Amino acid sequence: MPKDLLYWRSLTHWLGGMGIIVFTVAILPILGIGGMQLFMAEMPGITYDKLHPRITATAKRLWGIYVLLTLLQTLLLWAGEMDFFDAINHAYATMATGGFSTRNASIAAFSPYSQYVIIVFMILAGTNFTLHYFALHGKVARVFKDEEYRGYIAIIGIITFIIAAGLLIVGNTHPEAAFRDALFTVTSILTTTGFATANYLMWPTILWMLIFVLMFIGGSAGSTGGGMKIIRQMLLLKNSWMELKRAIHPNAVLPVRFNKKSVSQDTIYKVMAFFLMYVLIFSMGMIALSAMGLDFQTAVGASIASLGNIGPGIGNVGPVDNYAFMPLGAKWLLAFMMLMGRLEIFTVLILFSPQFWKR
Numbered sequence: 001m002p003k004d005l006l007y008w009r010s011l012t013h014w015l016g017g018m019g020i021i022v023f024t025v026a027i028l029p030i031l032g033i034g035g036m037q038l039f040m041a042e043m044p045g046i047t048y049d050k051l052h053p054r055i056t057a058t059a060k061r062l063w064g065i066y067v068l069l070t071l072l073q074t075l076l077l078w079a080g081e082m083d084f085f086d087a088i089n090h091a092y093a094t095m096a097t098g099g100f101s102t103r104n105a106s107i108a109a110f111s112p113y114s115q116y117v118i119i120v121f122m123i124l125a126g127t128n129f130t131l132h133y134f135a136l137h138g139k140v141a142r143v144f145k146d147e148e149y150r151g152y153i154a155i156i157g158i159i160t161f162i163i164a165a166g167l168l169i170v171g172n173t174h175p176e177a178a179f180r181d182a183l184f185t186v187t188s189i190l191t192t193t194g195f196a197t198a199n200y201l202m203w204p205t206i207l208w209m210l211i212f213v214l215m216f217i218g219g220s221a222g223s224t225g226g227g228m229k230i231i232r233q234m235l236l237l238k239n240s241w242m243e244l245k246r247a248i249h250p251n252a253v254l255p256v257r258f259n260k261k262s263v264s265q266d267t268i269y270k271v272m273a274f275f276l277m278y279v280l281i282f283s284m285g286m287i288a289l290s291a292m293g294l295d296f297q298t299a300v301g302a303s304i305a306s307l308g309n310i311g312p313g314i315g316n317v318g319p320v321d322n323y324a325f326m327p328l329g330a331k332w333l334l335a336f337m338m339l340m341g342r343l344e345i346f347t348v349l350i351l352f353s354p355q356f357w358k359r
Contacts, residue, residue, distance in 0.1 A: 007085075010088075013092070080110070106195055126192075131146060145259070148234060160187075163185070164181075166206070199318060200318070212314055282304055293327065306335075
């Protein structure tokens with residue numbers, strides 16, 4: 001494709017990475033429309049933590065970090081075998097967790113050096129950007145005290161170890177290549193970036209099933225990653241554990257705690273409502289795609305990959321395939337599911353609410 005179209009594609013999802021929502025936060029007040037509702041729904045997720053008393057100043061600080069990381073990745077990729085055009089396009093795609101490459105072979109077309117650089121920045125892109133702000137201001141300890149961040153790193157580390165070990169057991173893969181392919185794929189799917197260096201559907205079933213499970217998790221709240229978000233998964237697990245303890249000790253007061261703070265029951269209800277809506281939309285999408293003639297695996301893979309903004313799924317929409325064969329109705333459906341997943345479900349509902357647009 002012409003370079004101008006490739007750059008346009010990369011630039012559009014780079015702008016959408018930090019969120020058109022956050023960008024709107026700085027513009028809507030000028031028009032006399034409050035942006036707080038959208039900011040709360042999209043950018044910080046549940047762990048809302050203002051960096052500045054004014055919402056527009058917070059948005060500008062987050063955008064500044066985003067631009068800084070993009071420039072740094074561009075320079076590191078350019079220092080490898082990529083030319084400047086490939087470097088800046090892949091930096092856009094990585095920081096936005098968009099996953100569009102300028103090459104048909106995706107990141108498999110580049111050296112291990114470039115792959116490791118992209119791995120690092122995918123991890124950074126999938127991290128809550130408020131933690132980057134604290135790290136840049138010398139508060140590194142605060143980053144590692146964050147439960148969601150620790151869970152995020154633990155998921156990457158544990159699943160990477162299992163898959164790398166599995167690849168070494170069943171094949172003649174070099175240990176470094178097995179580790180790199182496992183780490184790259186796990187990070188790409190968990191952060192919903194969607195880059196590929198290997199066809200995980202060719203791995204043993206148990207290994208690509210682990211990748212499939214990651215599609216239901218997503219990145220951190222306050223990151224550019226899509227999906228359900230790790231913090232919601234953690235709160236659901238914590239609440240389930242507490243419900244079990246409450247059943248054993250009915251008179252005990254056992255609040256759910258996150259980062260050593262009690263989480264209100266109202267927040268738990270919102271997380272449960274989001275989870276229910278997410279699973280419901282995924283299921284409806286899967287059923288609709290099946291009704292359009294897609295096989296079960298492809299319908300499941302396309303539904304979760306679109307809702308989670310991942311890109312590659314399972315079945316006929318794996319990492320070496322695309323969605324071009326889909327019937328027209330399926331493309332419209334998946335496009336709408338991608339919008340729902342990118343803007344977060346309740347954000348879309350807010351946008352369609354007449355009350356929000358009243359002055």
